[in-house]
Amino acid sequence: MGQKTGIEWTEATxxxxxxxxxVSEGCRHCYAETVANRFKGPGEPYEGLIAKGGQWxxxxxxxxxxxxxxxRWSKPRTIFVNxxxxxxxxxxSFETIAGIFGIMAAASWHTFQVLTKRPERMLEFFQWIDQHPERKDFDSPQARSQLGTDHWIPFFLAQKxxxxxxxxGAGLTVDIKGCWPLDNLWLGVSVEDQxxxxxxxxxxxNTPAAVRWISAEPLLGPVDLSSLPYPSKVSGNLHWVVVGGESGTHARPMHPDWARNLRNQCQSAGVPFLFKQWGEWLPVLGQSEGVPIRGRKHSFEDGTFMGWAGKKHAGRRLDGRIWDEYPEATQ
Incomplete structure (x- = not known):
């Protein structure tokens, strides 16, 4: 059994x-950093990874x-990586990343979800694969005739x-399909504002992936996908959008229109949308009926009021319903 998780959009970590x-403002109240601080003492899992100020x-x-x-997990599941x-x-190192990709290629019965705030290095990694001196050992005319262009890569990764x-890897059961991009790998980026x-x-x-997705959490400002440098690619090459407010003691409120606008953009483009959570804050009117507001309030410039309800009470309903849409793997 994999490590259970309370993350709404996955099954295991x-x-x-x-x-x-x-790396950016979305990291200021990093939940992983908070967890690591609890277990940073001598002999504990995160020893040596936290600075004196409490940051990574x-x-x-x-x-x-x-x-x-x-x-070793025989039952197929959706797994959030790292x-x-x-x-x-x-x-x-790229060698280490390649080895981890190799595990994902070998455990092809699972679906793996990867998120990064460093897409420039992600692109560099794929360029490193393409130019690797060992490519000649895997990418032969015979392999191309049997597998097709670039389908040597999963076997290269498994070797790493x-x-x-x-x-x-002795004794492990693996199932390398030899397809590229890996059809069981969803690559995504975290974004918090425009x-x-x-x-x-x-x-x-511009990254080779069966599924490309974004996690707009914590969402700290509006995001207009149509204003991106390559807007025409969004509807065809972006396969999933997850949105959520910030949680934790120092959480910043998310304006409800920021979430609604992303939902509306997804609906117009036919992109699956998942609303993960409000976080600690909830709109005071309408959405908060029957939800206890715990004293703290915040007002946006347009007059929208938010009240501190706590993550559990704030919940994950947007405009009265749960949004739990998921992508299908596409090549």
Whole structure:
């Protein structure tokens, strides 16, 4: 059984890497950083990964004993990769990333979800694969005739996984399909406002992936997908949008129109939309009927009032309903 999780859009988490560093305003109240602070003492899981000020210190640890976990989980499930890190953090080598991709290629009965705030490094990783000196060992005319262009890559990645595993992967049950992009891998970027959307989403759209998605959480400002540098690609190459407000003691409120506008854009483009949560804050009128507001209130410039209800009470209904739409893998 995989590690259970309360994350609404996945079934399990897999953390072969621990540690990270802040990269943008959406990281200010990082939930993973908060968890790591609780277990940073001597002998505890996050020892050496937290700075004196309580932030990630940029150090990253590879957990070799965690690498093969998905290959041992026989029941298919949807797995969020590195909920406690960023797979494309600069402290994670491309060889290590390739090995983790290799595990995902080998455990093809699962669906893996990857999120990053560093899409530029994600693109560099795929370029590194294409230019790797070992390519000649996998990408032969015979392989191309049997598998097709680029379908050598999953086998290259599986080899990198075997080089990372302490026992070379002996005894593991694997199922490498040889398809590229991996049809069981959803690659996504986290965005929190228009600036991060403008920077990260176009790079995602240029990344080879069966499913491309965005997690707009915490949503700290409006996001207009039509204003991106490549707006014509959004409806065809973006397959899923998840939206959520911030949670935690110092959570910032999310204007309801920011979530509604993204939902409306998704509906117009035919893109599945999932509303994960309000976070700690809830609109005071209408949405909050019957929900206890705990004293704290916030007013946006347009007069919209938000009340602090707490994550549990705020819930995840947007305009009276649950939005739980999911993508289908597409090539």
């Amino acid at each position: 897999w953390n072969p890497i621990r540690g990270c560093s802040r 210190n940029g150090e990253v640890k590879l957990l070799e004993h965690k690498l093969a976990e998905p290959c 909920s406690m890190s960023d797979l494309f953090h600069p402290a994670v 996984a075997s080089e990372l595993l302490p026992d070379g 600036a991060t959307a403008n920077h990260r989403i176009p790079q995602l759209l």
